[in-house]
Amino acid sequence: MTARSSQVLMAEGLARSEQVPAAVEACYDALAVNDAEPFAHCLLAHLLLEGDFYDEAIAEATRAIELDPDCSPAYLALGLAYDRRGGMWDQSVLVWHELAEVVPDLVTAHVQLGEAFAAAQFEEEAIDSWKRALELDPKEARALYNLAIAALKREGMATALPGFRKAGELDPSQDDLFFALLGIRSAPDRAVDPAKVREDRDSRLGAAALAARADDLFVTAELVRMVLDEDPDDADALALAAFTYLKQEAANEAMACALRAVAIKPDLATALYTLGVVYSRRAGLSKHAARVFIAFTKAASQHALAHVLLAESLLGLQRYSQSKKAYRVAIRLDPACVRARFGLAAVHLTEGLHAEADWEVRRAAYYDTRRQGLFWRLYDEYAEGGAS
Amino acid sequence: MATEDALRLYQAFVGQDPAEAIRVIESVRASGVTQAQLFDTLYVPAMALLGGAWANGEVDEFAFTQASVTAEQVGSFVVPPVGRQDTGVTVVVGVMQRDRHTVGKDIIAAALKESGYRVNDLGLDVRPADFLERIEETGARIVIVCAEMLAVAHSVVRVREMLTTAGHDDIVVLVAGSPFNAEPSLAREVGANGIVHGAESALRVLGKVVADLEGGEVR
Numbered sequence: 001m002t003a004r005s006s007q008v009l010m011a012e013g014l015a016r017s018e019q020v021p022a023a024v025e026a027c028y029d030a031l032a033v034n035d036a037e038p039f040a041h042c043l044l045a046h047l048l049l050e051g052d053f054y055d056e057a058i059a060e061a062t063r064a065i066e067l068d069p070d071c072s073p074a075y076l077a078l079g080l081a082y083d084r085r086g087g088m089w090d091q092s093v094l095v096w097h098e099l100a101e102v103v104p105d106l107v108t109a110h111v112q113l114g115e116a117f118a119a120a121q122f123e124e125e126a127i128d129s130w131k132r133a134l135e136l137d138p139k140e141a142r143a144l145y146n147l148a149i150a151a152l153k154r155e156g157m158a159t160a161l162p163g164f165r166k167a168g169e170l171d172p173s174q175d176d177l178f179f180a181l182l183g184i185r186s187a188p189d190r191a192v193d194p195a196k197v198r199e200d201r202d203s204r205l206g207a208a209a210l211a212a213r214a215d216d217l218f219v220t221a222e223l224v225r226m227v228l229d230e231d232p233d234d235a236d237a238l239a240l241a242a243f244t245y246l247k248q249e250a251a252n253e254a255m256a257c258a259l260r261a262v263a264i265k266p267d268l269a270t271a272l273y274t275l276g277v278v279y280s281r282r283a284g285l286s287k288h289a290a291r292v293f294i295a296f297t298k299a300a301s302q303h304a305l306a307h308v309l310l311a312e313s314l315l316g317l318q319r320y321s322q323s324k325k326a327y328r329v330a331i332r333l334d335p336a337c338v339r340a341r342f343g344l345a346a347v348h349l350t351e352g353l354h355a356e357a358d359w360e361v362r363r364a365a366y367y368d369t370r371r372q373g374l375f376w377r378l379y380d381e382y383a384e385g386g387a388s
Numbered sequence: 389m390a391t392e393d394a395l396r397l398y399q400a401f402v403g404q405d406p407a408e409a410i411r412v413i414e415s416v417r418a419s420g421v422t423q424a425q426l427f428d429t430l431y432v433p434a435m436a437l438l439g440g441a442w443a444n445g446e447v448d449e450f451a452f453t454q455a456s457v458t459a460e461q462v463g464s465f466v467v468p469p470v471g472r473q474d475t476g477v478t479v480v481v482g483v484m485q486r487d488r489h490t491v492g493k494d495i496i497a498a499a500l501k502e503s504g505y506r507v508n509d510l511g512l513d514v515r516p517a518d519f520l521e522r523i524e525e526t527g528a529r530i531v532i533v534c535a536e537m538l539a540v541a542h543s544v545v546r547v548r549e550m551l552t553t554a555g556h557d558d559i560v561v562l563v564a565g566s567p568f569n570a571e572p573s574l575a576r577e578v579g580a581n582g583i584v585h586g587a588e589s590a591l592r593v594l595g596k597v598v599a600d601l602e603g604g605e606v607r
Contacts, residue, residue, distance in 0.1 A: 152495065153491045153494060153495070155498055156495055156501070156587075157495070157498065157499065157587070228444070228445075229445065232443040232444035233443070234443075237443075238443055241443075242439075252457075252459045252460050253442075253452060253456045256435045256436070256439035256456065256459075257439045259432060259439055260436050260439030260440045260443060261439070262436075263436045263440075282463075284468050284469065285427070287468070318499060318502065318503065318591060320586070320588040321588055350499070350587040351587070351588070351589070352492045352566065352569065352586045353586075
């Protein structure tokens with residue numbers, strides 16, 4: 001464990017509870033006592049970055065690295081500050097490269113390095129970096145989005161779109177959307193036991209949805225079957241069955257159940273979602289997917305991802321301006337929606353708006369690193385006495 | 389009638405009889421339903437019937453899976469055609485000499501190809517003489533010249549001059565790139581007939597140009 005002064009510990013506590021001004025003040029207090037404490041400098045860099053003071057953040061992070069070249073959170077803050085400031089791609093490449101050396105299994109370092117390379121027009125090196133990130137984590141959605149953008153630049157939207165969809169499917173937020181439609185926010189603490197579920201329709205369906213959230217698809221199927229045995233025209237149960245089949249890659253079964261559910265209840269959001277996803281995965285059904293997702297966005301208008309799904313289906317139809325509108329709605333609803341940011345970047349590229357595309361990719365990076373809480377992960381690991 | 393056909397297709401699915409399923413599809417097609425309509429008018433109701441049969445227990449889990457496999461086997465017979473039809477219109481595309489920015493050109497070219505245009509992509513750093521040569525080779529009547537730098541954008545006038553000198557006044561020259569987006573009058577100055585502001589704009593402008601040229605022989 002690396003020792004930290006009490007002032008730094010206080011600043012940390014304030015920063016973690018997002019009391020930024022007080023935390024900044026505490027950092028300066030810590031530095032007044034000991035100007036050579038890397039923790040205080042890198043913490044201050046992180047806080048200054050939060051306040052969009054890029055040059056100041058760069059200075060503090062640089063000082064932290066000078067004091068300790070293994071200070072991994074300082075590299076993160078420095079790289080992000082360079083990226084957000086813009087126009088410093090050569091420095092940015094160096095920093096992300098350094099971070100990837102200091103913490104070799106840090107996937108985000110490779111993704112960021114790729115983005116820095118891409119911004120500096122080193123496309124091949126960028127692609128190599130994203131591939132390296134995917135070697136470390138095959139589900140790294142941001143690397144896949146970036147590869148889709150790279151494919152768009154080289155071969156157009158028809159090649160890029162499958163990449164966007166694949167990235168989207170790996171993105172857990174898509175499943176989150178389905179469960180949010182059912183009012184389920186997180187997986188249950190305990191496994192669902194069908195024997196203990198009350199014998200009424202609502203309890204069974206609720207338990208089936210919870211089991212699906214926990215990826216216990218057998219239990220889901222069992223409970224859904226009980227509901228359908230009571231009422232074969234229960235559209236909610238059919239929609240949940242469709243989702244369960246979709247999760248098992250059984251597209252036709254999913255389509256059959258979803259179509260039956262939609263026939264019974266045409267505006268049922270969960271059924272529309274599943275049907276739209278099935279259609280969007282099939283070549284030649286982009287128009288059908290768009291039609292379904294238009295209905296879906298009406299049924300689930302407050303969900304950003306619903307608009308993203310519509311936007312992606314419109315990309316497949318080369319309706320870029322309509323797609324842009326849908327992406328913008330998604331971003332308005334959820335500014336942190338990485339998938340929407342990358343999609344909008346793609347649309348900007350089709351319009352020749354390269355600076356706007358780069359900006360969206362940078363915003364996506366900002367929200368993605370924030371969502372991951374990466375600074376604190378590196379900070380805590382560093383405080384524990386190792387880079388990783 | 390449509391319901392009866394859907395029922396027959398559904399029965400072919402449940403009977404795991406892809407040959408019968410194809411016969412049903414072909415008979416519906418022969419009755420005048422287009423490829424683009426088959427999915428909605430036949431396949432969707434048949435699949436909904438299958439979903440309903442599974443829900444009410446008419447078909448068990450195993451039969452449902454087997455029927456879905458049959459549905460998959462004949463899926464390609466009902467899916468609307470993937471690519472757009474060949475428009476028969478040739479478009480020459482390239483990045484002007486002394487410019488190596490290819491992204492905009494690549495995206496436009498890909499969008500046009502996807503929409504059925506015959507795209508002749510000359511790549512980057514293309515001399516005006518190369519544009520002329522390819523236009524004469526292919527008989528194309530539309531050319532898109534891309535330029536991302538101001539000095540290069542000004543030099544696009546050399547393409548128009550070369551076409552005029554060679555007696556190709558009727559070739560439609562479209563320009564693309566940031567300098568033209570920022571200053572649309574520049575397009576007129578270099579003798580272009582219009583500006584393409586990206587992929588969707590290219591499709592829209594080309595659609596209009598082709599419609600205008602329809603009276604003549606568009607290749």
